[in-house]
Amino acid sequence: MRWIWIDKFVEFESGVRAAAIKNVSLAEEHLHDHFPAYQVMPASLIVEGMAQTAGILVGEARGFKEKVILAKVKRARLEREVRPGEQLRYEATIEQVSAEAASTVGRVFCEGKPIGEIDIVFSHIDNNLSGLEFPEENFVFTEEFKSLLRTYNVSGRGT
Amino acid sequence: MAMSREAVFEKVKEVLVDALGVDDDEIKEEATLTGDLGAESIDFLDIVFRLEKTFSIKIPRGELFPDDILNNAEYVEGGKMTAKGLTTLKAAMPHADFSDFEKDPDVSKMPNLFTVKTIVNYVTTKMA
Numbered sequence: 001m002r003w004i005w006i007d008k009f010v011e012f013e014s015g016v017r018a019a020a021i022k023n024v025s026l027a028e029e030h031l032h033d034h035f036p037a038y039q040v041m042p043a044s045l046i047v048e049g050m051a052q053t054a055g056i057l058v059g060e061a062r063g064f065k066e067k068v069i070l071a072k073v074k075r076a077r078l079e080r081e082v083r084p085g086e087q088l089r090y091e092a093t094i095e096q097v098s099a100e101a102a103s104t105v106g107r108v109f110c111e112g113k114p115i116g117e118i119d120i121v122f123s124h125i126d127n128n129l130s131g132l133e134f135p136e137e138n139f140v141f142t143e144e145f146k147s148l149l150r151t152y153n154v155s156g157r158g159t
Numbered sequence: 160m161a162m163s164r165e166a167v168f169e170k171v172k173e174v175l176v177d178a179l180g181v182d183d184d185e186i187k188e189e190a191t192l193t194g195d196l197g198a199e200s201i202d203f204l205d206i207v208f209r210l211e212k213t214f215s216i217k218i219p220r221g222e223l224f225p226d227d228i229l230n231n232a233e234y235v236e237g238g239k240m241t242a243k244g245l246t247t248l249k250a251a252m253p254h255a256d257f258s259d260f261e262k263d264p265d266v267s268k269m270p271n272l273f274t275v276k277t278i279v280n281y282v283t284t285k286m287a
Contacts, residue, residue, distance in 0.1 A: 071201040074178075096211065100220060101204040121205045128204070 004144060005049040006090065009152035015061040017093040020053040020148075026084040041082040046108060047073060050118040054092035054104040056145060058122050061097060064141045067134060071101065071123040078108065078116035086110050095119075100127040162286045167214075168279050174209045175275065178202055188276040196275075210278070216285050223281050225251040229269060240264040254280035 011019040024031075024041050031039040051070045059068045082088060089109040096103045101123050108116040125134060172186040179196050192198040198206070207218050221227050228234065228251055234244025245264055249257055255277045260268060 072205055074205060096208045098208075098220070101208065103205070103208045121201070121208065123201065123204060 002144065004052070004148070005045055006052050006148065009053075009056075009148060010089075011091075012057070012060075012149070012152055015057075015094065015097075017091065018053055018057040019089060019091045020049070022049050022088040022090070024082055024084050024086050024088065028084075031084060039084050041084075041088075043076075043078055046078060046082065046088065046116075047076050047118055049088065050090045050092060050106045050108065051120055052145070053090040054094075054106055054120055055122060055140075056149060057092050057094060058097065058102040058104065059141050059145075060149065061094065061102075062124075064138060064146065066124040067126055067138055067140045068102070068122045069125050069140065070120060072121040074103070074119040074121055076116070076118045080110070080115055082110050082115070100124050162214075162283070164279065164283050167283045167286065168275075170213055171210075171275065171279050171282060174206065174213055175278075178205050178209055186275055188274065188279065190275050191271050192273045192275070192278075193270040206278075210282060214282055214286060216282070218285075221251075223254075223278070224273065235266055238266055240266055240269070252277070254278075254284060 006020040006022050009018060009020045011017070026032075026039065031041070034040060034042050051073075055068050055070065059066065087110070089112075090106060091109070092104050092106040094102060095105050101121060103121045104119065106118045106120065107114060108118060168188070172183055175181065175186050175192075175196065176183050179192075179198055179202060181196050185196060190196055192202075192206075203224055207223060210216065210223075211218055225248065228244070228248050231244070234241050234247065240248070245257075245261065249255075252272065255272045256274070257272070260272055
């Protein structure tokens with residue numbers, strides 16, 4: 001399974017905000033286990049979808065030079081379950097960014113209606129965890145993730 | 160804008176309750192962030208961001224939590240911070256209370272320098 005939990009970006013304002021959508025489908029095998037008689041998109045994967053939306057926003061802001069890792073989910077609140085056939089929309093805004101970290105606030109919509117908030121702190125890990133070294137290659141922003149942005153044609157930066 | 164120390168404490172308390180998910184009666188001046196309040200290293204990034212937002216201040220890296228000194232092996236000998244290290248750290252952290260740490264500068268006790276009071280002192284000075 002490919003670990004991509006957004007389908008495409010629909011808005012992208014470099015360094016500021018981004019919106020992505022995710023269509024929930026019964027073709028996703030995991031839904032048949034969660035749960036066999038009543039399929040619900042796992043809330044943890046909704047958090048992941050927001051982390052990918054916000055994480056790419058944060059990464060793009062610095063030309064994908066930083067390894068952006070989810071450090072902390074500050075807040076996650078979802079009002080209702082999300083079921084196959086529904087469309088999620090993740091809206092993320094950069095709240096603060098520094099050399100070593102970034103924080104984002106996010107709102108989740110389902111079928112156009114707000115259903116929750118997910119706020120995240122990301123770490124630029126090369127600038128943290130003193131003494132630890134990470135591989136030079138950017139293992140966070142693989143081509144798969146960058147191709148998501150290409151489909152939106154976001155970038156005058158040639159990413 | 161200057162703020163009274165009490166007003167800073169109340170706001171710091173809110174920041175820590177939100178950042179660490181602790182009860183507000185756990186936030187006492189002497190409470191240590193990691194020991195008493197269960198903060199993990201990653202929470203420090205969150206706390207710095209929240210303080211910046213709450214107080215509309217900029218906290219340059221290493222000013223509140225000087226990790227470059229804390230993690231510098233040059234300042235450690237036999238598990239204790241050297242005199243030079245201690246002098247450097249004290250200069251970098253005028254907002255911390257070193258009275259206990261000075262008696263036994265065991266590096267494992269370094270996290271105890273980071274108390275609620277340390278943060279309140281820092282912000283109060285910054286706002287002055």
